[in-house]
Every structure is written in structure tokens, then in C-alpha cells.
Amino acid sequence: MGLSKVYGAGDTRVVALDEVSVSFARGEFTAIMGPSGSGKSTLMHCAAGLDSASGGSVHIGDTELTGLADKALTRLRRDKIGFIFQSFNLLPTLTALENITLPMDIAGRKPDKAWLDTVVDTVGLRDRLGHKPTELSGGQQQRVACARALASRPEIIFADEPTGNLDSRAGAEVLAFLRRSVREMGQTVVMVTHDPVAASYADRVLFLADGRVVDEMREPTSDAVLERMKQFDAAGRRS
Numbered sequence: 001m002g003l004s005k006v007y008g009a010g011d012t013r014v015v016a017l018d019e020v021s022v023s024f025a026r027g028e029f030t031a032i033m034g035p036s037g038s039g040k041s042t043l044m045h046c047a048a049g050l051d052s053a054s055g056g057s058v059h060i061g062d063t064e065l066t067g068l069a070d071k072a073l074t075r076l077r078r079d080k081i082g083f084i085f086q087s088f089n090l091l092p093t094l095t096a097l098e099n100i101t102l103p104m105d106i107a108g109r110k111p112d113k114a115w116l117d118t119v120v121d122t123v124g125l126r127d128r129l130g131h132k133p134t135e136l137s138g139g140q141q142q143r144v145a146c147a148r149a150l151a152s153r154p155e156i157i158f159a160d161e162p163t164g165n166l167d168s169r170a171g172a173e174v175l176a177f178l179r180r181s182v183r184e185m186g187q188t189v190v191m192v193t194h195d196p197v198a199a200s201y202a203d204r205v206l207f208l209a210d211g212r213v214v215d216e217m218r219e220p221t222s223d224a225v226l227e228r229m230k231q232f233d234a235a236g237r238r239s
């Protein structure tokens with residue numbers, strides 16, 4: 001709440017987030033959009049405890065992130081947050097299944113077998129579990145990353161341009177899967193994207209500009225999102 005992030009000082013001072021107040025409802029799929037440099041990544045990194053805010057507070061469930069010591073923050077990220085990155089971030093020496101269960105192995109937790117089965121079937125990876133990442137297509141690798149994020153049933157999943165490296169068909173598969181995880185598994189998902197089609201899979205879209213939330217759209221269509229983004233382009237040209 002009232003989240004601020006300032007980089008640098010003096011002439012190089014940049015206010016990346018300007019007292020942003022947002023909340024992500026449980027079981028909802030939110031997309032974050034906005035022109036380049038509007039603060040999308042900064043917002044996500046602060047909300048996920050990957051970066052510290054300059055002011056304001058972040059809560060995940062009942063826990064306040066701001067003020068947590070490094071160790072506690074690492075543990076909270078591991079236990080309560082799932083991450084999906086543009087570049088998949090899989091370990092090349094591990095099989096798909098080993099990648100999926102890695103966070104839980106590190107945490108010393110036994111995966112819930114029934115849940116893991118559900119996740120694996122939902123992402124359609126049953127016959128690829130023994131494959132290494134290099135033996136999988138980009139879309140399959142990202143589905144492994146999605147399964148990894150979901151396997152521990154985190155409170156919230158943050159996805160940073162999850163379809164940025166995928167062709168449109170593979171991207172659509174990943175988005176449909178994220179959509180299902182929200183609808184059928186009650187997962188909470190927050191996704192940063194530049195793509196209006198990707199954003200249309202979300203329940204709501206937050207639009208950022210100059211470090212502030214300037215608009216919100218519920219039940220977005222790709223056309224409506226595209227129109228809204230064009231207004232930013234027009235405003236950019238005028239200033």
C-alpha cells in the first residue's frame with residue numbers, strides 16, 4: 001500500500017513507483033500493462049519481495065513483507081510465491097519432473113502426490129516428465145515452469161512476460177493453462193505483459209503510467225486493451 005520506489009538521487013533520480021496502492025484478490029488473474037518504463041517490473045519485483053520498496057508496505061496473506069529480514073523473506077518467497085519468467089529459468093541438468101519438484105525438494109517438503117498429478121495432467125506433460133529442458137520445445141519448457149510454480153500451491157504466482165519468448169500457439173497454451181489454474185484451482189496470478197491478447201486472458205488489467213496506476217479494466221478484450229494502450233502512445237507523442 002502506498003508503495004514507492006525511487007532509484008538514484010539528484011539528477012539521476014527516477015521515481016519508478018509513485019505511491020501505488022493495489023491489491024490482488026485471491027483466486028483472480030490480474031494483468032499489469034503500461035508503456036515501457038512505466039514501472040511494471042518494479043511493481044512486480046517489490047510485490048514479490050525480489051526488490052525492496054523505498055516507501056509503503058507489501059502484504060502477502062497475513063504477512064507483511066516490508067521489514068522482513070533477508071532470511072525470512074527468502075523463506076516467504078519459497079513457501080508462498082510462485083514465479084514464472086520470460087526465459088523459463090529451468091535447470092538444464094534436471095528432468096522436467098525434477099525441475100517441477102525442485103523448490104519443494106530445497107524446502108525439504110514432500111510434494112502432495114495427488115496434487116502433483118493434477119498439475120502435471122493439466123499442463124499436459126505426463127509423457128515428457130523424464131525429458132531434460134533441451135529436449136523440450138519452448139512452450140513445453142514454459143509449461144514445466146508453470147507446473148513448478150503451481151506445485152507448491154503458493155498464495156500467489158507472479159509471471160513476468162511468460163509468453164514473451166513463445167510463438168502465438170505455444171503462448172496461447174500457456175495462457176489457457178494459467179487461466180485454468182485460476183478458474184479450476186483457485187490460484188491467484190499476477191502477470192506483466194506487453195501483449196493485449198495475453199492480457200485478455202486475465203480477469204482484470206491494471207494500467208500503469210509514470211509509476212502510477214492510471215486505469216483498470218475488468219473482463220478485458222484484446223481490442224479494448226489495445227485501444228487503451230494506443231491512448232498512451234498518443235499521449236506520449238504529445239508530450
Ligand SMILES: Nc1ncnc2c1ncn2[C@@H]1O[C@H](COP(=O)(O)OP(=O)(O)OP(=O)(O)O)[C@@H](O)[C@H]1O
Binds near residue numbers: 015034036
Ligand atoms: N536499477 C535501476 N536503476 C535506476 N533506474 C531504474 C532501475 N530499474 C528501473 N529503473 C527505472 O525505473 C522506471 C521503471 O522501470 P520498470 O523496469 O519498472 O518499467 P517497465 O514498465 O517494467 O518497463 P518495460 O516495459 O520496458 O520492461 C524506468 O524509468 C527505469 O528506467
